[in-house]
Amino acid sequence: MELIQISIYYLFVLLVRIGEGVLYIIALLTKGISLLISRIVFLLKSIKNVILFFLKRLIKAGKTVKKYTHRLIHPKKRISHKEKRQKDLALKPASPKARIRYFFYGTFFSLLFFFIPIAIFLFLQELPSPKALTARQIPQTTKIYDRNGVLLTQIYGPQDRTIVALAEIPDNLKKATIAIEDKNFYTHPGFDVQAIIRALRENISGRSFQGASTITQQLVRSSFLTNEPDIVRKxxxxxxxxxxERIYSKDQILEMYFNQIPYGGTAWGVEAASDVYFGKHVKDLTLAESTFLAGITTAPTFYSPYGQEPNRWKMRQKEVLSQMVRLGFISKKEKQDALSETLQFRNRSVAINAPHFVNYVKDFLAQKYGLAMLERGGLTVTTSLDMTLQKKAEEITSPMELCSSQDLKAVIFLQWSEAVISTTHKAAMLTSRLETANRDHQSNLSPTLQRSQKAIPQQRFLKIILSPILSRVVLPTHLLIMTGNFEEEFPSGQLLVTR
Structure with a gap:
């Protein structure tokens, strides 16, 4: 009796120790779930202490009872030789069935305490760390502005993205996204058990196909994993x-989500999506526009207003608004106002302002910083071009022909070494002709005359300003070429490049 109790006691202690050791190893190696495992270890210790307490009490009680009743219950007697022989015969080798049973027991405990922990460790080692969400270099769009802050063009690779802070995102867009994508966002630990059960029930019943991914899961999938419907990936x-969820706060996760999720085409993140669909900053979105963006993330191509069925998004928008009303985020009146609002989508083909000048700046930046930095570095480039004067120049030269210089009004060229004020396609073509003619002219001069020749300034690129005042006062029969100094806030025509 005592031997059995002691054996059970030490066997249980051994199993508990092995379990604690395995859990501690997993806790040390799997970082992210260490808190959960530590709680399990604490629970095991508590259970162990309670069981050990009762086992000790039972063993102690057993010894006390045995001390006074052993002689009465089990009187001491001499074991005969015959009885000893029968006892030895009882310890014969185990039967084949018993061996099979012991084999399965050994295999089970080997898997439980050795192979499975190793497999879990190797599986977790392959997972990317969530710390890479903030440590990685996220591709961003480079933007080129004129001297007054007017956007000339945007340069990006496969992903058009502009990072914005959560404070710049309107509350309506936050609430709309949480309502339609993850209503328990601020309460779940990264995954929603209720949503998983609901999705399984709907999918098995065949009534509809539903996903159960939370906002955090969507962020992880978009950043590290693929969209393949694989159980291992899930x-x-x-x-x-x-x-x-153990590393970042809810607001940090929401901000990263808004800057990471694709919204269709090359638009990644809400700022790029606001510009692509509505031509405005995300902070200026209305409730109707916010619900549109919140609804299309599930299937951007299917709900695209530029697709074959451009009105599909309306049903999705109505679903988002209804969910917001159901959760108390907006009133029914606000829902009706949003549904009655007519959304003005931006024309997909957006012209580049001052294209020849912009192309020159792009080539210059690509040579200086590299194409990868230009397309993904998120540079902010402020040039010396004045877009107001540029438009005036285009208005003046648009009805004119380039057949001869007599057809042009007053055109003033400024040296590139000072600043770019405005340039047009026609002027760029004339500039090329002038530079070619000047090179041909100077090739026929002596070296001394070439050094003193300044009728047409030598430069890589000519900047022009077209003046309506001169067109009224002067009727030139030739181009007026100036080499005057032009220095304001952009000395030497430098570009202001920031990140």
């Missing part, structure tokens, strides 16, 4: 999402 997604 497990990875849940683990990394749980780990992400």
């Amino acid at each position: 497990i990875k997604e849940i683990i990394i999402a749980f780990w992400t």
Whole structure:
């Protein structure tokens, strides 16, 4: 009796110690779930202490009872030789069935305490760390402005993205996204058990196909994983999402989500999506526009207003607004006002302002910083071009022909070494002709005359300003070429490049 109790006691202690050791190893190696495992270890310790307490009491009680009743219950007797022989025969080798049973027991405990922990460790080692969400270099769009802050063009690779802070995103867009994508965002640990059960029930019943990914899971999938419907990928997604929630706050996760999720085409993030669809900053979005953006993230191509069925998005927008009313985010009147608002979508083909000048700046930046930095570095480039004068120049030269210089009004060229005020396609073509003619003219001069010749300034690029005043006062029969000094806030025609 005592031997059995002691054996059970030490066997249980051994199993508990092995379990604690395995859990501690997993806790040390799997970082993100260390808190959960530490709680499990604490629970095991508590259970162990309670069981050990009762086992000790039972063993102590057993010894006390045995001390006074052993002689009465089990009188001491001499074991005969025959009885000893029968006892030895009882310890014969185990039967084949018993061996099979012991084999399965050994295999089970080997898997439980050795192979499975190793497999879990190797699986977790392959997972990317959520810390890379802030440590990685996120591709951003380079923007080129004129001297007054007017946007000339945007340069980007596969992803058009502009990072914005959560404070710049309107509350309506935040609430709309949470309402339609993850209503329990601020309460779940990275994955929503209720949403998973609901999605399984709907999918099994065949009534509809639903996903159960939280905002955190969508962020993880878009940043590290693929969209393939794979159970292994889903497990990875849940683990990394749980780990992400342990590292970042809810607002940090929401901000990264808004800057990471694709909204259709090359538009990644809400700022780029606001510009692509509505031609405005995200902070200026209305409730109707916010619900449109919140609704298309599920299937941007399907709900695109530029697709074959450009009105599909309206049903999705109505669904988003209804969910917001159901959760108390907006009133029914606000919903009706948003539904009655007519959305003005931006024309997909957007012209580049001052294209020849912009192309020159792009070539210059690509040579200086490299094409990768230009397309993904998120540079802010302020040039010396004045877009107001540029438009005036285009208005003046648009009805004119380039057949002869007599057809042009007053055109003034300024040296590039000072500043770019405005340039037009026609002037760029004339500039090329002038430079070619000047090179041909100077090739026929002596070296001394070439050094003193300044009728037409030598430069890589000529800047022009077209003056309506001169067109009224002067009727030139030739181009007026000036080499005057022009220095304001952009000395030597430098570009102001920031990140």
